[in-house]
Amino acid sequence: MLLTFHQQKSPPLATILWELERACFDKPWTLEQLDQETRKTGFLAFCSSASGTLHSSATTVTGKDSITPGCDMDWQCYSIWNYQGADQLLELYRIGVVPAARNQGQGALHLHACLRFLKDTTPFKRVLLEVHSANTAARRLYSRTGFQELYTRKNYYGKESACVMEWSH
Numbered sequence: 001m002l003l004t005f006h007q008q009k010s011p012p013l014a015t016i017l018w019e020l021e022r023a024c025f026d027k028p029w030t031l032e033q034l035d036q037e038t039r040k041t042g043f044l045a046f047c048s049s050a051s052g053t054l055h056s057s058a059t060t061v062t063g064k065d066s067i068t069p070g071c072d073m074d075w076q077c078y079s080i081w082n083y084q085g086a087d088q089l090l091e092l093y094r095i096g097v098v099p100a101a102r103n104q105g106q107g108a109l110h111l112h113a114c115l116r117f118l119k120d121t122t123p124f125k126r127v128l129l130e131v132h133s134a135n136t137a138a139r140r141l142y143s144r145t146g147f148q149e150l151y152t153r154k155n156y157y158g159k160e161s162a163c164v165m166e167w168s169h
Contacts, residue, residue, distance in 0.1 A: 012035075013038050013045065013057055014031060014034040014035040014037075014038050015031065016047070016075070017029075017034045017038070017045060017078060017080065018030075018031045018034050020075055020078045020096055020098070021034065021094075021096065023096075023098045023099065024078075024096030024097060024098060024099075025096060029094070037080065037093075038057075040082070042082045042083040042084055042085070043057075043080075043081075043082060044056065044057070044080070044081040044082070044083055044090075044118075045057045045078065045079065045080050045081070046078065046079050046081075046110070046113075046114050046117070047075045047077070047078045048075065048076055048077040048078070048106065048109070048110045048113065049074055049075060049076065050074040050076055050101075052109060052113075054110070054113045054114070054117060056117065075098070076097065076098055076100075076101040076106050076110075077095070077096065077097045077098075077101065077106050077107060077109075077110035078094075078095070078096050078110075079092060079093075079094060079095040079096070079110065079111070079114055080092075080093040080094040080095075081093060081114070081118075083122060083124065085123070088123055088124045088125040088126075089124060089125070089126060089127075089128065090118060090122065090124045090126070090127040090128075091127070091128050091129065092127055092128070092129040093129075095107060095110070095111060095138075097110070107141050108141055108145065111141065111142075111145050112145065115127070115145070115167070125168060125169075126166055126167065126168040126169075127147075127166065127167040127168070128164065128165070128166055129142065129147065129164070129165050130153065130156070130162040130163065130164050130165070131162065131163050131165065132157060132160060132161075132162060132163075133152060133160065133161040133162060133163045134160060139163060139165075142165050142167075143165075145167065146167050147165040147166060147167045148165060148166055148167070149163055149164070149165050150164045150166050151163075151164050
């Protein structure tokens with residue numbers, strides 16, 4: 001299922017991300033969580049369209065929403081990041097691929113495009129993320145993109161563990 005927004009005025013960024021969350025995850029973040037996240041300094045979000053075009057929003061740069069879907073924009077992938085400039089650290093909080101676009105390399109294309117864009121625009125030394133240890137597809141994507149496993153957080157998700165991974169350039 002590709003998401004298409006048919007509205008005269010673009011919805012707020014949190015709403016766009018919430019629609020993607022609901023399409024991509026069994027346990028999506030709430031609209032309130034996303035709204036709070038989009039207001040934080042260091043917030044970055046990227047959405048990829050069916051054509052592979054990368055669209056971004058950054059509160060650190062603009063102070064306002066700038067992902068503005070057109071009349072027939074079909075988002076296939078999105079990601080939520082946080083930039084901590086003092087530490088030159090990026091954290092990848094979320095990456096999602098809508099079900100109809102899965103297993104087609106869209107997640108890898110999106111992640112590579114984000115990292116290329118961030119290398120050109122953001123002074124960072126490394127990227128950290130955590131992923132559910134049982135999520136082998138995501139761990140494989142991150143490993144193929146150059147992330148290295150650092151350590152495991154036991155019982156991070158209740159009784160389930162999280163794997164912390166790092167990418168540096």
